[in-house]
Amino acid sequence: MTTVLKTENLKKTYHFGGLVSRVKINALDDVNLSVESDRPVIISLVGESGSGKTTLAKVMLRLVEPTAGSAIIYDQRVAGEGAKPDKREFLSTVQPIFQNPFEAFSAYRTVDAYLQRTATRIKQLNAADSVMAMEEALASVGLKYADVRGKYPNQFSGGELQRVSIARALILHPKIIIADEPVSMIDASLRMNIINLFLSLKQQYNTSFLYITHDLATAYYVSDYIAVMYRGTIVEFGNARGILTRPQHPYTQLLLDSIALPNRKWERKRFAASDIETKEFQFEGCRFRNRCPLAEDICKHQRPKPVVQEDGREVYCHFAEKTNIQLESIK
Amino acid sequence: MIRLNNIVATYTTVRGQVNAVDGVDLTLPSGKIIGVAGESGCGKSTLLKVIYGDLAYPLSLKSGSVQYGFDGSNGYEVTTRNIQEYWFKRISYIPQSSMSSLNPVIRIRKQFIDFVGADRRKKSEMLDEIRAYVKSLDLPPEAIDAYPHQLSGGMRQRIMVAMGTFFNPDIILADEPTTALDVVVQKGILLLLMDIQEQMKNTILFVSHDMGVHHQITHKMLIMYAAKVVEFGDSDDVFEATLHPYTRMLTESLPTIGDDHVREGVAGRPPSLWEDLQGCRFAARCPLVTALCRTQEPELIEHRPGHFAACHHTEKV
Amino acid sequence: MKMNLRLKIGIIILAAFVLGSIILPFFNDVDPSQQGTYFKNMPISGDHLLGTNSQGQDIFWFLVFAIRNSLTLGVTVSIFTTLIASIVGLSAGYIGGWYDRIVMTITDSVISIPSFPILIVLGALVRGNTSFVIVGAILIVFGWAWGARTVRSMALSIREREFINMARFSGSTTLEIIFNEIFPYVFAYMVVGFINSILFVINTEAALAVIGLSKVEIPTLGSIIFWALNYNAMFTGQYTWIVAPVVATVILFLGLFLTSTGYNQLYATRRGHS
Numbered sequence: 016m017t018t019v020l021k022t023e024n025l026k027k028t029y030h031f032g033g034l035v036s037r038v039k040i041n042a043l044d045d046v047n048l049s050v051e052s053d054r055p056v057i058i059s060l061v062g063e064s065g066s067g068k069t070t071l072a073k074v075m076l077r078l079v080e081p082t083a084g085s086a087i088i089y090d091q092r093v094a095g096e097g098a099k100p101d102k103r104e105f106l107s108t109v110q111p112i113f114q115n116p117f118e119a120f121s122a123y124r125t126v127d128a129y130l131q132r133t134a135t136r137i138k139q140l141n142a143a144d145s146v147m148a149m150e151e152a153l154a155s156v157g158l159k160y161a162d163v164r165g166k167y168p169n170q171f172s173g174g175e176l177q178r179v180s181i182a183r184a185l186i187l188h189p190k191i192i193i194a195d196e197p198v199s200m201i202d203a204s205l206r207m208n209i210i211n212l213f214l215s216l217k218q219q220y221n222t223s224f225l226y227i228t229h230d231l232a233t234a235y236y237v238s239d240y241i242a243v244m245y246r247g248t249i250v251e252f253g254n255a256r257g258i259l260t261r262p263q264h265p266y267t268q269l270l271l272d273s274i275a276l277p278n279r280k281w282e283r284k285r286f287a288a289s290d291i292e293t294k295e296f297q298f299e300g301c302r303f304r305n306r307c308p309l310a311e312d313i314c315k316h317q318r319p320k321p322v323v324q325e326d327g328r329e330v331y332c333h334f335a336e337k338t339n340i341q342l343e344s345i346k
Numbered sequence: 347m348i349r350l351n352n353i354v355a356t357y358t359t360v361r362g363q364v365n366a367v368d369g370v371d372l373t374l375p376s377g378k379i380i381g382v383a384g385e386s387g388c389g390k391s392t393l394l395k396v397i398y399g400d401l402a403y404p405l406s407l408k409s410g411s412v413q414y415g416f417d418g419s420n421g422y423e424v425t426t427r428n429i430q431e432y433w434f435k436r437i438s439y440i441p442q443s444s445m446s447s448l449n450p451v452i453r454i455r456k457q458f459i460d461f462v463g464a465d466r467r468k469k470s471e472m473l474d475e476i477r478a479y480v481k482s483l484d485l486p487p488e489a490i491d492a493y494p495h496q497l498s499g500g501m502r503q504r505i506m507v508a509m510g511t512f513f514n515p516d517i518i519l520a521d522e523p524t525t526a527l528d529v530v531v532q533k534g535i536l537l538l539l540m541d542i543q544e545q546m547k548n549t550i551l552f553v554s555h556d557m558g559v560h561h562q563i564t565h566k567m568l569i570m571y572a573a574k575v576v577e578f579g580d581s582d583d584v585f586e587a588t589l590h591p592y593t594r595m596l597t598e599s600l601p602t603i604g605d606d607h608v609r610e611g612v613a614g615r616p617p618s619l620w621e622d623l624q625g626c627r628f629a630a631r632c633p634l635v636t637a638l639c640r641t642q643e644p645e646l647i648e649h650r651p652g653h654f655a656a657c658h659h660t661e662k663v
Numbered sequence: 664m665k666m667n668l669r670l671k672i673g674i675i676i677l678a679a680f681v682l683g684s685i686i687l688p689f690f691n692d693v694d695p696s697q698q699g700t701y702f703k704n705m706p707i708s709g710d711h712l713l714g715t716n717s718q719g720q721d722i723f724w725f726l727v728f729a730i731r732n733s734l735t736l737g738v739t740v741s742i743f744t745t746l747i748a749s750i751v752g753l754s755a756g757y758i759g760g761w762y763d764r765i766v767m768t769i770t771d772s773v774i775s776i777p778s779f780p781i782l783i784v785l786g787a788l789v790r791g792n793t794s795f796v797i798v799g800a801i802l803i804v805f806g807w808a809w810g811a812r813t814v815r816s817m818a819l820s821i822r823e824r825e826f827i828n829m830a831r832f833s834g835s836t837t838l839e840i841i842f843n844e845i846f847p848y849v850f851a852y853m854v855v856g857f858i859n860s861i862l863f864v865i866n867t868e869a870a871l872a873v874i875g876l877s878k879v880e881i882p883t884l885g886s887i888i889f890w891a892l893n894y895n896a897m898f899t900g901q902y903t904w905i906v907a908p909v910v911a912t913v914i915l916f917l918g919l920f921l922t923s924t925g926y927n928q929l930y931a932t933r934r935g936h937s
Contacts, residue, residue: 063528064499078828103834111832118825123847129833136834172615173386183833202385203556204599208611229528232558236601236609259603273533275558276602283537 016051018087019191019223020058020075023047025084025094027070027247040296042070043081044247047321050240055217057224059234059255061270062244068227071244072195075225076111089190106137110184114196116176120168126176127164130183138187152182155219156212174205181212191223192216198233206230210237231274235259243267246295246302248318253328263330265307301333309334348374348397348517348549353410355389355396358403364619365408366392368573371646372654374566376415376516379543379550381564381581383557383596385616389573390553394519397551398439399429416516438510442522444502448494455490458509480508483538500531507535511542518543518550525554536563557596561585569593572616572627575646579653589655591632591663626658634659670925676918684731695724696882704901716904717894722887726907729882730915733865736799736883741860743803745853748810753841753849755811756818767815773808779867781805786871795878798871802864810856814849821845851930858923862916869912884912 027043046067050058060068073079074086074094085095089108092098113119120126127149134145150160156178168176177197184192194213198206210233216222228234234241238255243266251264262268272281295302304314313333321329355367367389374380382390392405401407411426416436418424424432433439441447449457455476459469477487489497489505497505503523510518520539524532540563543550554560560567560581567584569577569592577590588594595612614631617623625640626632632639638658646656657663666674693700699719707714713722755766782801821827822845830840865884871877872885879886887908891897896905 063530076828076832106832106834111828113825113829115825119829121826121830121844121847124843128843129829132830132835132839133833174611180829183829203558204385204596204612206611207599207601207609208613210601211610231529232601232603235603269530271603273529274603275529275532275536275556275562281533281537281562283540 016053018090019050019052019056020225021049021051021087022071022074023085023095025071025074025086026082027067027074027079028082038297041247043067043074043084045318046071046084046247046249048242048249048252052223055221055223056239057213057217057226057237059238059241060225060227060244061229061231061234061241063229063270065246066244067247068244069195070247072111072193072225072227075193076109077105103137107187108190110187110189110192112177112180112184112192112194112197115200116171116173116180117168119180120176122168125165125167126171126179127160127166130179130186133183133186148186149182152185153179155185155216156182158182173201174208177201177209178212181209181216185216185220185222188220189222191225193225193227195227196229197226199228199230206233207236213237231259231270232276243270248302248331249321249329250303250331251328252321253324254326257326258328263324263328263335264332265309266303269306301331347376347413347415349413349415350374350397351410351413353393353396353412354408355392355401356406356408357392358406361620365573366405366619367396368619370410370575372568372575372578374549374551374568376549377547378565379540379552379563380566380568381560382551382553382568382570383555383560384570385555385612387616387619388570390570391521393570394439394521394551394553396426397517398437398519399426399433400439401426414517434510434515435513436515437517437519438513438515440503440506440510440518440520440523442525444506445494445499448502448506450494453491453493454505454509458490476509476512479512480505483508483542500527500534503527503531503535504538507538507542511546511548514546514548516548518548519553520550521553522555523552524559525556532559539563558600569596572623573619574627574656575654576628576657577655578646579650579655583650583653587650587653588663589649589653589660590657591634591659592628594663595631626656634662667925667928669921670929673918673921673923673925676914677922680730680915680918681734684727684734687727688731691724691727693721693724695720695728696880704899707903713903713907714901716890716896716901717899718890722904722907725882725887726911729884729887729908730911732795732882733868733884734861734915736795736802736868737861737864740799740802740806740864741857744806744810744860745857747803747807748856749814749846749849749853751807751811752814753818753845756815757822757841757845758837759822763815767812770808770811770815773805774812776805778805779870782867782871783874786874786877795881798868798877802867806860806864810853810860813852813856817849817852818845821848851927855923855927858919858926862919862923865912865915884908884915 025043025046026041029040029042031038031040050056060071062068070079074081075088077093081094085098086093091100091105091108093100093105120129130149131145134140134148138148140148153160153163158175158178163179171179198209201209213224213226214237217224226234226237235255240253241255241258242252243250243264245266251258251262251267258267259271262271295305298304300316301314301319304310307314319331319333321331322335323329324335350370350372352369352371353367354365354369356363356365370393382393384390395401395405396407397412407426414424414429416424418428418432429437448454455473458476459472476490480490481487485504485508489501494502524535527535536559539550552564564581567579567581568575569584569590571592577584577593584593585597588597599609599611601609617627617630625642626644629635629639636659644656644658646654648654649660701711701715701719701721703715703717703719705711705715711721711723713726715721751766751770755763785801827840827844830844835843868877868883869885869888872879872883873889873892877885879889888905891905
């Protein structure tokens, strides 16, 4: 089976502070993920800000170098020691979509300039063929080349620009598209337009997606696999449907409980909020222990190792067996 | 009661003038959480600014006024003309991004005091009171002494909520206060707002494009489209007995966990407000559109008690 | 391009000066710097629009050529300094690493050298036995560093923006990114810097000339003032001689200033195209 995505003990440390007080933050702390499949898959990386999901995406995209560990995408070593993939081959395999569609394009260039550069430079098409490639890519996201040509970013809406972004990535027929919060800057009512597009592109182009988000509802709708992250560590990973309907890690349960669903109302009890984020990064044991209802002494000293459950998922909790409660609000 | 009298609010730009709010005429009840929903550009933030009285160039109130339902120090009812005097005391505003409305090099407590305008004697008393109030909301009182960047986004926003509600204002305006925050933090802030409202019985106007959030916290709902109000009523009615096709499209576009049926986002774009708009503004995207819709603009009528909609075909929704 | 009033006035003034200094010389066939061409100290008349000075030169024509020379010097030096500043700043800002460090060390050293005292010392050593070209070269050497630093910091902040990554993933090379992506954002600053530099060069040259440290035989705005001061024009009642160049300088500077700030204003309201 092909390795779609694999990270081994991936670590990324940032240092903050000056001479007097230096703080060390492990944005990624021994992250081990492995997804193998011969067919295209959609993997969601879910977590709040500070969880490390964006850092992981940047490592995969080779925009950031890890402090330790390695990462492989579609059998290409992209991070870690000895990772020197051929530039063209890498760009033809992995392509990004960014969070803010208006920032993803220079205000001084026409948007199709980027598409054209992608077609001629990476795919090495001549002028005529590149126009055809652009037309095809734009058509598959529901846009016409004639409508896009010669226009600047401020002539489009956020949703349209995001689609142009996707089209640019599609020109290369990449094996995987890494989408960093692609819909969080788009109105809630318009998000499904883009999300449905992911599904159809998975069918049409056999493209896998690494979908990074904090919105569990769209993750549920679209993912095959889901990895839930908290403060640089994975807390639960496995089949998406299973995890989101029967979450086992207390943090996943907390996340699910917090979504604003249009069909069920919240319980009105207040809960302790985490505000001193950087402290949590220094914890020896489980990062979640201060907010966890199941926390005990062992959680303070020992990092939980992944426990593989019956359905194949991994849960990083010392009490993985005890957490098998069906979440009230999901029934 | 907040009375919105035929409000038309205009933005003046290089290209000319555009009505971001085009004729909103409504009575909003007191003591409730009222959600204002709609796509980007529908006018909801502008409406909030008009109600707050933050009418700085290029925004101006072309016609209409707001009556706030309480009397000022001069004994007369407060309206758009003098609402600025009551900022923080009787009406407050919680912005979307606390980072862009707080001065990054001044401690939070100083900004608050400066804004409220306390004199030296009262300053330390007020600070003690603020700290006590913040504590009563289960927030760390030391946060007030911090600089804005030292707090996380969620904590900052919660402090903004605390500051905004400290004087127990009659009206609280919240413009997408949780849109930029994570779900867990968002839930915390929304629950906080709901608790405060239950205790103090203020009126909260809550703007968001997320219908899920509206469903959780609001008593009444106001739906806007292309500078006009298209539906208004009790939240339960608006969500379950929807009268306007746009509202229906908004609620249907949200994916839900555990629910596998196919969802579609709302297709198309709102009309450009620069053009001369005839008939119903939603006609171009509406699945129920008829010839009548294209020529005659529907009025906001009370179809059921307390439930208003601007549509010619509400029976079909 | 819709211009605001400030920019319009600035450009009109500059156009008048530039066109005047290019076209008018064709109507004159006498070398204005040659002394004794005319009678001395003649008042304003139809023959001599601004009269003549104590050296027998026609003040008006001397002024025209002075403006031409000052402008030429200003523009030439500014083109070079702006080019150098942009190349150095953009490359250092984007490429970073050891290249940035080396380049910035050099730049910072040049900035911290106090240019004016050095110019004075050089001028004293050379004592007017210098060519105009050398004066220009020295001004270039001292003029590029500050702009380079500013352009670099702009490039640094633009480098972090998302569309740079988009360009990289579209296969753009480093040079293409610097030119296609970063440069447009820096361009407006460069235009303003260019105009301000003209101002600075003319000013510095004039200051040097007034002290007698430039080639004062060549007509420039500074040299007129130098000679006028030398001959005590204020006390001998030859007001035209001293006032004319001062007024011309002030108006020229006004034109440069208005153009520079007017363009800045215009640019600030039009980000990108629509």
